[in-house]
Amino acid sequence: MSKTTDWDLYEVFVRSKRGLSHKHVGSVHAADGRMAIENARDLYTRRSEGESVWVIPAKQIIASDPAEGDALFGPASEKVYRHPTFYDIPDEVGKM
Amino acid sequence: MAAVYQSEASPLYQYVLGLGDDALVLGQRWCEWLSKGPNLELDIASSNLALDLLGQAELLLGYAAEVEGKGRTADDLAYLRDAHDFRNHWLVEQPNDNWGVSIARMLMFSLYQYHRLEALTKSRDTFLSEFASKALKEVTYHRRFSAEWTIRLGQGTEESSRRVQKGFNDLWRFVPELFETIESEHALAEEGVAVASVDLRGSWEADLDQVLEQAGLVKPEGTGRLMGSRHNGHHSEHLGMLLCELQYLQRAYPSSAGANW
Numbered sequence: 001m002s003k004t005t006d007w008d009l010y011e012v013f014v015r016s017k018r019g020l021s022h023k024h025v026g027s028v029h030a031a032d033g034r035m036a037i038e039n040a041r042d043l044y045t046r047r048s049e050g051e052s053v054w055v056i057p058a059k060q061i062i063a064s065d066p067a068e069g070d071a072l073f074g075p076a077s078e079k080v081y082r083h084p085t086f087y088d089i090p091d092e093v094g095k096m
Numbered sequence: 097m098a099a100v101y102q103s104e105a106s107p108l109y110q111y112v113l114g115l116g117d118d119a120l121v122l123g124q125r126w127c128e129w130l131s132k133g134p135n136l137e138l139d140i141a142s143s144n145l146a147l148d149l150l151g152q153a154e155l156l157l158g159y160a161a162e163v164e165g166k167g168r169t170a171d172d173l174a175y176l177r178d179a180h181d182f183r184n185h186w187l188v189e190q191p192n193d194n195w196g197v198s199i200a201r202m203l204m205f206s207l208y209q210y211h212r213l214e215a216l217t218k219s220r221d222t223f224l225s226e227f228a229s230k231a232l233k234e235v236t237y238h239r240r241f242s243a244e245w246t247i248r249l250g251q252g253t254e255e256s257s258r259r260v261q262k263g264f265n266d267l268w269r270f271v272p273e274l275f276e277t278i279e280s281e282h283a284l285a286e287e288g289v290a291v292a293s294v295d296l297r298g299s300w301e302a303d304l305d306q307v308l309e310q311a312g313l314v315k316p317e318g319t320g321r322l323m324g325s326r327h328n329g330h331h332s333e334h335l336g337m338l339l340c341e342l343q344y345l346q347r348a349y350p351s352s353a354g355a356n357w
Binding site: 007028029030031032034035038039042043046 | 135136137138140141144240241244248
């Protein structure tokens with residue numbers, strides 16, 4: 001298990017079936033994109049988990065800063081009125 | 097020469113046994129990479145290749161046993177035959193040595209297997225045609241995987257290129273055997289059951305040339321001649337060692353003596 005340090009990390013997204021969206025399932029190391037696809041196929045679809053795979057270089061992902069978590073996401077927690085829970089749903093509508 | 101290959105076993109049994117033993121032995125070679133792969137990802141990739149091949153071996157040996165009609169099973173054939181009863185090609189029993197050698201071997205064999213299976217999808221033997229359709233999907237991936245790696249190693253560093261080139265050079269002498277076609281195989285091919293291996297060489301060479309060119313590698317020259325034939329149970333010394341590992345459990349704790357797992 002040597003020399004993986006010079007391989008890039010790729011994030012893997014798998015779509016389980018047509019119509020659904022790709023979901024993040026994990027990551028793989030690879031020297032290039034095609035190898036990342038093959039590694040992802042071998043690691044994450046061996047039990048028929050999917051029919052389409054995306055890989056994205058981890059360093060290309062722009063992530064929010066955890067230190068700014070309160071500023072970014074805190075305010076939403078006090079705004080319960082944004083959830084559509086204040087309506088009476090007629091019985092005929094059934095389960096939503 | 098043809099008189100050398102005399103066997104009383106049915107031609108179909110011998111042919112299917114050859115297909116099954118190729119898959120079994122190469123599958124075992126890929127098993128050997130477990131926990132020793134270049135990295136974690138390739139460790140899993142190796143085990144996937146191994147499982148594909150072992151799955152093929154199970155089906156083929158099961159069918160061979162059925163054709164033989166002596167009440168043996170796929171397990172009997174895999175675990176209770178000695179090296180001289182194996183009918184695999186010498187190429188698949190050669191040691192892994194390093195990743196470059198394993199990849200060179202896998203590319204040469206997968207291209208061969210691909211063309212063989214593609215032809216077998218049209219076999220008049222129902223089992224063989226159904227088997228070929230199923231296995232062709234797996235082998236199409238094996239071909240892609242080994243071609244990608246050949247190119248990557250060939251175009252990689254000086255060392256990676258040297259190693260994969262050495263793999264092709266060292267294994268080249270086992271290539272002619274892949275296309276050697278004995279009389280009984282010709283006969284099966286004429287019946288529309290099997291494919292005569294000699295007919296596969298042209299497309300095999302064309303595919304290999306293409307990958308080697310992309311990889312910047314040189315196709316080895318010359319033809320080798322082996323000191324014996326798989327049809328007579330002759331093998332290189334490596335098969336015995338491989339079978340020691342493969343058959344250890346069954347030999348040490350025979351199910352015929354009550355062991356159960």
